[in-house]
Amino acid sequence: MIFKPIKPKKVSSQIADQIRSSILAGEFSPGDKLPPERELAEMFGVSRPSVREALNILAASGLVESYQGGGTVVKSLVETTTGSTLSELIKMESERALDVIEVRKSMECWTAYYAAQRALPEDLRKLESIISEMERNLDGFKPSQDLDAHFHVVIAQATHNIVWLHLMQTIFDAMKEFQQTVWRAVYLTDEDHRTLFLHHRAVYDAIREKKPDEARDAMLKHLTFAEQRSSVYVKQTMD
Numbered sequence: 001m002i003f004k005p006i007k008p009k010k011v012s013s014q015i016a017d018q019i020r021s022s023i024l025a026g027e028f029s030p031g032d033k034l035p036p037e038r039e040l041a042e043m044f045g046v047s048r049p050s051v052r053e054a055l056n057i058l059a060a061s062g063l064v065e066s067y068q069g070g071g072t073v074v075k076s077l078v079e080t081t082t083g084s085t086l087s088e089l090i091k092m093e094s095e096r097a098l099d100v101i102e103v104r105k106s107m108e109c110w111t112a113y114y115a116a117q118r119a120l121p122e123d124l125r126k127l128e129s130i131i132s133e134m135e136r137n138l139d140g141f142k143p144s145q146d147l148d149a150h151f152h153v154v155i156a157q158a159t160h161n162i163v164w165l166h167l168m169q170t171i172f173d174a175m176k177e178f179q180q181t182v183w184r185a186v187y188l189t190d191e192d193h194r195t196l197f198l199h200h201r202a203v204y205d206a207i208r209e210k211k212p213d214e215a216r217d218a219m220l221k222h223l224t225f226a227e228q229r230s231s232v233y234v235k236q237t238m239d
Contacts, residue, residue, distance in 0.1 A: 015044055015054035023063055023074055026157050030076035030169040034064065077166040087174040094234050097178045100171060101230055105223045107167065108152060112203055112219040115158035116212040123158035127204050130154065134197050141190060144197070145183040149176070151200055158207065185236070186229045199225065 022028060034040065040051045055072050058064045066072045090097045115123070130151045134144045149172050156168035172179075187193060199222035206215035 010053075011046055011050045012053035012057065015040070015046065015051060016057040018044075019054065019058060020061075020063060024162050026160065026162055026165050028074045029153065029157070030074055030166055031173065032074045034072045034074065036071060076170045077163065087177070090174065090178050094178065094237055097175065098227065098231060098234060100175055101223065101227045104171065105220060105227070107164075107171075108155070108223060109216045109219050111152075111156045111159050111164050111168065112207065112215040113212040114161065114164070115155045116207045116210055116215040118160050119158040119207055119210075120160075123154065124208055126154045127151065127158070127207065131197075131201055131204050134200060138190075138193055138197060141193065143183055143187070144193070145180055148183075148196070148200070149179065151204075155203070155207070182230050182233050186233050195225070196222075 019034065028034065034055075035043070037048050037051045037055070041048045044051065055064060055066060059066055059072075063075060064072050065075050090100070119127075130147050134147050134151075137144045137147070153165070153168055153172060156165045159165070187196065199218070202218040203215055203222060206212075206218050
């Protein structure tokens with residue numbers, strides 16, 4: 001038997017491994033910026049060229065993308081061109097958004113289910129913070145559409161399944177403009193906003209109490225309501 005000499009692992013590969021692990025653990029979501037090269041070099045105690053080489057390794061594997069003057073952004077594990085195509089399709093044919101909501105019903109009932117089984121204390125703190133801010137917004141009749149989207153993504157994070165997280169983030173990125181328009185067009189009354197809040201609160205409560213079936217059912221109720229309201233908006237735009 002012939003043994004080969006052990007080669008020390010390059011510093012840049014070690015850096016890339018650590019950043020990759022953080023991304024795959026869900027510590028960075030699609031679209032998040034990594035710290036600048038200078039900060040990363042200080043964090044790792046290495047030179048900036050080593051950091052730059054590590055980022056190039058990650059970019060070559062499709063996990064990040066660097067922009068001139070814009071830093072390094074985490075990419076979705078889901079093909080990004082698909083997300084872009086979906087966004088354009090929804091702009092051209094708004095009824096396609098209803099197809100996406102139908103898919104969301106299938107996906108998010110189960111992200112809520114698994115989140116109720118797996119959520120860690122930090123996940124629950126994030127969800128509680130979002131719910132509290134939503135409740136404060138009710139007093140000033142302030143819309144919570146950004147909080148709404150963040151709530152659903154945090155639930156995907158709480159599954160601790162990186163594929164759920166990246167799928168959800170990609171879908172929400174594609175749906176963002178449509179969702180904002182629907183909020184302005186059909187959620188017009190205090191009762192509407194309170195209903196949405198109570199839906200989100202019910203999902204959070206079930207996840208916090210570790211009741212997967214209740215979390216799944218509460219999410220289905222919420223997304224069925226959202227589907228009905230979105231259908232009204234789409235019908236209005238087509239008439």
